[in-house]
Amino acid sequence: MKFWRAPLDTEEIVVSKGVVYIIEDRCKGCGYCIEYCPRDVLEPSERFNAKGYHPPAVKQPDLCVNCHYCEAICPDFAIYSLEAPEQRSSELPSINF
Amino acid sequence: MKPAVLTGKHFLTGDEACAEGALAAGCRFFAGYPITPATEIAECMAKRLPEVGGLFIQMEDEIAAMAAVLGASCAGTKSMTATSGPGFSLMMENLGLGIVMETPCVVVNVQRAGPSTGLPTLGAQGDMMQARWGSHGHYEIIALSPASPQELFFQTIAAFNLSEVYRLPVLIMADEVVGHLSERVVIPDASKIKLQSRPRAKGRKDRFKPFHPGPNGVAPMAHAGEGYMVHFTGLTHDEKGYPVMTAQAHSEMVSRITGKIRGNLDRIIHVEEYRLEDADIALISYGVSSRSSFAAVDEAREQGIRAGLLRLVTVWPFPEEVIRELAKRVKCLITVELNLGQIHLEVQRCAGGMAPALLVGHAGGTVITPAEIVEKIAAACSQ
Amino acid sequence: MNRNSPTRHPLDSILRTDRIPHIWCPGCGIGTAFSSSLIAIQSTGTDLTKTAVVSGIGCSGRGAGYVKLDSYHTTHGRAIPFATGMKLANPELTVVVFSGDGDLFAIGGNHFIHAARRNMDLTVICVNNLNYGMTGGQAAATTPNLAKTTTTPLGNPEQPFNLPLLAYASGATYVARWTMLHTRDLTQSIQEALGRRGFSFIEVLAPCPTGYGRRNRQKPADSLKLYQEKAIVKNGANPAEVILDFKQGITLGKFVEYDRPTFLENYDRICRPGTP
Numbered sequence: 001m002k003f004w005r006a007p008l009d010t011e012e013i014v015v016s017k018g019v020v021y022i023i024e025d026r027c028k029g030c031g032y033c034i035e036y037c038p039r040d041v042l043e044p045s046e047r048f049n050a051k052g053y054h055p056p057a058v059k060q061p062d063l064c065v066n067c068h069y070c071e072a073i074c075p076d077f078a079i080y081s082l083e084a085p086e087q088r089s090s091e092l093p094s095i096n097f
Numbered sequence: 098m099k100p101a102v103l104t105g106k107h108f109l110t111g112d113e114a115c116a117e118g119a120l121a122a123g124c125r126f127f128a129g130y131p132i133t134p135a136t137e138i139a140e141c142m143a144k145r146l147p148e149v150g151g152l153f154i155q156m157e158d159e160i161a162a163m164a165a166v167l168g169a170s171c172a173g174t175k176s177m178t179a180t181s182g183p184g185f186s187l188m189m190e191n192l193g194l195g196i197v198m199e200t201p202c203v204v205v206n207v208q209r210a211g212p213s214t215g216l217p218t219l220g221a222q223g224d225m226m227q228a229r230w231g232s233h234g235h236y237e238i239i240a241l242s243p244a245s246p247q248e249l250f251f252q253t254i255a256a257f258n259l260s261e262v263y264r265l266p267v268l269i270m271a272d273e274v275v276g277h278l279s280e281r282v283v284i285p286d287a288s289k290i291k292l293q294s295r296p297r298a299k300g301r302k303d304r305f306k307p308f309h310p311g312p313n314g315v316a317p318m319a320h321a322g323e324g325y326m327v328h329f330t331g332l333t334h335d336e337k338g339y340p341v342m343t344a345q346a347h348s349e350m351v352s353r354i355t356g357k358i359r360g361n362l363d364r365i366i367h368v369e370e371y372r373l374e375d376a377d378i379a380l381i382s383y384g385v386s387s388r389s390s391f392a393a394v395d396e397a398r399e400q401g402i403r404a405g406l407l408r409l410v411t412v413w414p415f416p417e418e419v420i421r422e423l424a425k426r427v428k429c430l431i432t433v434e435l436n437l438g439q440i441h442l443e444v445q446r447c448a449g450g451m452a453p454a455l456l457v458g459h460a461g462g463t464v465i466t467p468a469e470i471v472e473k474i475a476a477a478c479s480q
Numbered sequence: 481m482n483r484n485s486p487t488r489h490p491l492d493s494i495l496r497t498d499r500i501p502h503i504w505c506p507g508c509g510i511g512t513a514f515s516s517s518l519i520a521i522q523s524t525g526t527d528l529t530k531t532a533v534v535s536g537i538g539c540s541g542r543g544a545g546y547v548k549l550d551s552y553h554t555t556h557g558r559a560i561p562f563a564t565g566m567k568l569a570n571p572e573l574t575v576v577v578f579s580g581d582g583d584l585f586a587i588g589g590n591h592f593i594h595a596a597r598r599n600m601d602l603t604v605i606c607v608n609n610l611n612y613g614m615t616g617g618q619a620a621a622t623t624p625n626l627a628k629t630t631t632t633p634l635g636n637p638e639q640p641f642n643l644p645l646l647a648y649a650s651g652a653t654y655v656a657r658w659t660m661l662h663t664r665d666l667t668q669s670i671q672e673a674l675g676r677r678g679f680s681f682i683e684v685l686a687p688c689p690t691g692y693g694r695r696n697r698q699k700p701a702d703s704l705k706l707y708q709e710k711a712i713v714k715n716g717a718n719p720a721e722v723i724l725d726f727k728q729g730i731t732l733g734k735f736v737e738y739d740r741p742t743f744l745e746n747y748d749r750i751c752r753p754g755t756p
Contacts, residue, residue: 075507321532340553
């Protein structure tokens with residue numbers, strides 16, 4: 001996102017962060033979570049689960065904002081996100097101006 | 098609120114007596130559809146159920162009526178529907194659902210002449226085999242047959258009790274004649290009416306198995322809303338209620354639902370014997386035809402023929418042992434029914450050739466007269 | 481990210497986890513619609529022990545078998561009258577019907593319109609995958625004109641129902657349509673439906689890759705793309721004007737919401753006044 005100046009509340013706003021959990025043996029490889037993650041956190045993995053499907057893998061864990069959309073769109077109850085543990089502000093991802 | 102049990106002497110039609118019997122039995126939900134000659138049961142229930150805190154609903158068809166009856170029973174209320182031949186045919190699929198979900202309820206068929214639309218206002222007894230095998234698949238059913246409004250009152254209570262104890266839909270196979278004739282009906286005091294209720298689920302809710310049989314072969318029932326989180330399905334299921342698609346599971350389930358009836362025949366089957374102790378000719382009849390049969394027995398006796406009557410109160414399960422024993426000691430069995438031979442086939446089967454099995458019957462539309470029966474008795478004697 | 485997650489899926493407490501993974505195909509939209517429904521049920525705060533789910537026959541009907549609530553998997557088309565009996569016998573229950581388009585609108589059509597007419601206090605969630613999926617992909621009352629199914633191999637000669645219009649015309653007092661892609665809107669609609677009295681109907685469009693999609697050039701990802709691109713959200717739209725056309729547009733939204741007495745309220749008032 002491009003800003004012409006730094007937003008006045010940059011220091012106060014905390015972007016939510018999440019951790020994605022995948023229950024691999026429930027996954028049927030439909031790919032919806034990968035396709036519709038708004039932060040492009042997931043990708044298909046090379047692995048096979050017990051039924052022979054390729055479950056997703058997290059390729060960019062830091063970008064997860066805990067929106068729960070993968071959890072909501074998954075038809076198989078195979079993926080969900082939880083709020084990431086507390087982080088210090090210096091570790092927040094930088095925004096380009 | 099008015100009393101559910103109208104203790105006292107009444108002059109009622111069979112249909113009205115049936116409705117009063119249901120109320121006395123604790124029925125508080127009726128879902129039905131108008132059909133001659135059972136409509137009066139629905140009309141009575143529509144008027145009386147709200148008076149006792151119950152609920153009546155006229156559904157859009159008989160299929161919905163049967164479904165609603167099952168739903169209400171699964172929620173814990175004693176429920177009933179009433180119909181005739183065409184509606185009975187429609188209810189068959191959901192009857193099967195009630196059988197595998199082991200849902201207590203009562204279905205009354207006030208039989209009229211069929212097949213199809215037939216003679217809507219005239220009685221017959223042509224649905225007896227349908228009562229046994231009308232739904233698809235293999236199962237056991239309990240069907241009662243009343244011969245008078247008074248008996249319809251008591252049999253409705255008995256039907257509810259049987260359905261509750263054995264957890265299945267119980268049928269009352271009445272007929273238009275008994276349904277529409279008015280006779281004296283004495284309703285006893287409520288304290289004299291013994292009611293049974295379904296065995297209830299107990300114990301840890303997370304460990305409860307909805308189809309694990311109790312000592313008499315019947316599983317305790319958990320209702321919706323009690324916290325047992327049960328699953329009921331029409332698919333073949335295991336004791337947890339979960340669908341299992343194997344021949345093994347199917348055999349177990351069907352054995353369980355048939356076994357609980359076949360294992361309790363002596364407690365379920367009820368017959369009435371009239372002048373049968375020394376009989377040479379045994380009449381076998383039920384419902385309206387048994388009324389003529391009583392008279393025929395007396396008339397035959399006056400002519401010197403030792404006739405007797407076995408009146409089936411429970412038609413299904415069929416009293417096989419009773420017929421077998423009878424066939425051993427009488428010269429002839431004559432089934433009297435308003436069809437062209439349905440219970441007759443069972444009598445023939447059980448007689449096993451030990452005694453000839455004859456039939457007095459016609460397709461329906463009017464009653465069988467005692468004279469017709471006596472004629473057959475006389476003819477059987479002369480052979 | 482953990483490969484073998486140490487915690488449970490948030491819906492595990494309301495699922496019969498001993499029966500998961502479920503039977504629905506990869507890419508099937510029923511799972512998502514079901515998931516949104518469970519999230520809604522869990523979030524409304526209603527007593528779960530007094531919530532019952534009733535379904536009919538079909539892929540959507542299998543949903544009742546996966547939810548850890550009192551659930552009833554009944555005969556084809558008859559979920560609604562069964563649910564009616566259940567609700568009337570115990571009005572304290574929250575009764576949800578979760579079933580498919582074939583089950584609810586073909587064989588079950590008559591029961592649907594009467595329950596809507598009576599304003600039975602039920603929440604009916606219809607997963608519309610445009611065909612009969614469980615039996616292999618036959619045409620349904622909702623199959624689009626010209627679509628290929630196993631019983632319309634040369635193209636469907638019939639026109640489909642407009643379900644929101646049918647529901648509204650029959651007397652439903654809450655009518656909404658979403659797709660399984662619109663999970664939050666769907667969950668919100670179900671929450672609203674659960675929280676209100678009366679007959680609430682929610683249609684959820686879902687892909688059936690094995691039955692419908694395969695024969696109509698719609699891979700599961702294509703169906704979702706169509707839902708995304710063609711969706712026109714019009715809350716309050718006139719049900720007679722909502723469209724469902726993969727070329728022209730799919731009208732989504734909460735179309736109808738109004739109050740009128742339920743069957744039980746009327747029955748109590750008219751047929752058994754004075755009864756507590």
